[in-house]
Amino acid sequence: MKQLVAGFLGALAMCIALVMPVQAEVRKDTLALQDNHPKTYVVVKGDTLWDISGMFLKSPWKWPQLWGYNQQIDDPHWIYPGDVLTLKWIDGQPRLVKNDGIIRLSPKAKVTQLKDAIPAIPLKDIIAFLSDNIVMDSDELLAAPYIVGSTNNRIVAGAGDRVYARGTLIEDLSRQNIYRPAREYIDPVTKEHLGYELFKIGEAAVGSKKDDIITLDLRKTREEISALDRVYPSQKTVIQSIFYPSSAEDEINGRIISVLRGVRQAGQYDVVAINQGAREGLEPGDVLTIYKAGERLKDPVTKELIILPAEKSGLMMIFKAYEKVSYALILKATNVIAIDDEVRNPS
Known part of the structure; x- marks a missing residue:
């Protein structure tokens, strides 16, 4: 009798072991609804x-x-x-x-x-960043022609003025953009150089070229053009303007390295940069969870400095992925989001 019961229990355990993974998979695939969702x-x-x-x-x-x-x-x-x-x-x-x-x-x-x-998604919050902000690596930045001056030895120039650049155009197009280097991106963990962020400050038409001197007539400017601003070709391809958020497929463990409106903290619909890009498998539309960095506290008993666990603070969607850096729109913020906060795959 004992052998029969033991055999029955063993068979039951085996059945449970076979069924549980299937049940877990079903639960995993079931959509979780909000408690107060409307009908x-x-x-x-x-x-x-x-x-x-x-x-x-x-x-x-x-x-x-x-x-x-x-x-x-x-x-x-x-x-x-x-x-x-x-x-x-x-x-x-x-x-x-x-x-x-x-x-x-x-x-x-x-x-x-x-x-x-x-x-x-709310495109109005990222439309400017789709064309006005770019990331270059060191080689690209050094290869781009740079402004050397303008007519009448003026230090700065604006729309309607003529300026001169030195170098070889990356693409020989009649229209060029003028960009200004804003910051260098350094990985906060590995200290790797990730690239330089540049923002668009003007548009120009190529007047003529002689040797390595390029004559440019400024058509539109947002800021005054000055020496060392860079010349880069206008976008030839249609800029992506439709995004359907989805979970990132590859494992992502990154950090926020910049808030693009120039402060350290961000909220919903702000744009941030992270230290992960196309080489990590990111592409436009990928959604990531944001984790607020754990606070540092001193243990009252041992006097040790301890770091509290990171807590979820929001969701972001990648809308522009470069090789090592990506721009993302914060879709949801449940806490203040700041530089050095962690970003991971949605759980």
Whole structure:
């Protein structure tokens, strides 16, 4: 009898061991809904897919599952102000459906401009950074032509003035941008040189070239152009302006190295730079969790200096990835976010 019971218990344990991983996988794939999520929602002007997904999901970056994303259809989720969204359960999973409960993956049969569809994220907060900020490594910076002066020996110049640069144009185009080096990025952990940040201060037309002297006529300027500003070609490709946030696939362990509006702390919809880039597998749309660096305290008993664990403080989305540095938009902030805070994959 004891042998029979022991055999039964052993078989039961084996069954449990086989079933548990499957159950764990099912739980892992199930979308976690917000406790106070609405049952229906009417889209209003100013909404984004991220905002709406955050009303329903605890993990907004899993929005493709909520919206029933179809990989074979291009841009399947054109949502417009006035659309009524309803949360329903389909095959045991929560899904957002529009109006009559049918997820429409074909063009809408109503007259409206495509630009009126709500965006995935608030583009107005990053649009300037898409073209006005660039990161160069040391070799690129040294290779770019630099301003040597302007007509009449003026120290600075503005729109309508003529300036001269020395060097070889990286791309022989009739239109060039003028950039000013802002800072050098150094990895806070490895001390590796990551690149130089430059911001756009003007646009110019190439007048003529003689030997290594380039004549430039300034068309637009945001700041006065001066010696050592760099000449770099205008964007030839269309700048990416549609982003669909999703979880980063590769393991990321990085740090915030800059807040681009020039202060040390940041909040929601501010832009920051991190010390990870394309070489770590990052690409536009990747979402990362921000962890506030643990505070340093002195143990009252041992008098040792201890560092408290890092705490979650927000979410960010990569919108521009260079080789070693990326720019990201803070989508959510539950605490003050600062330089040296950690960034990791969403849990």
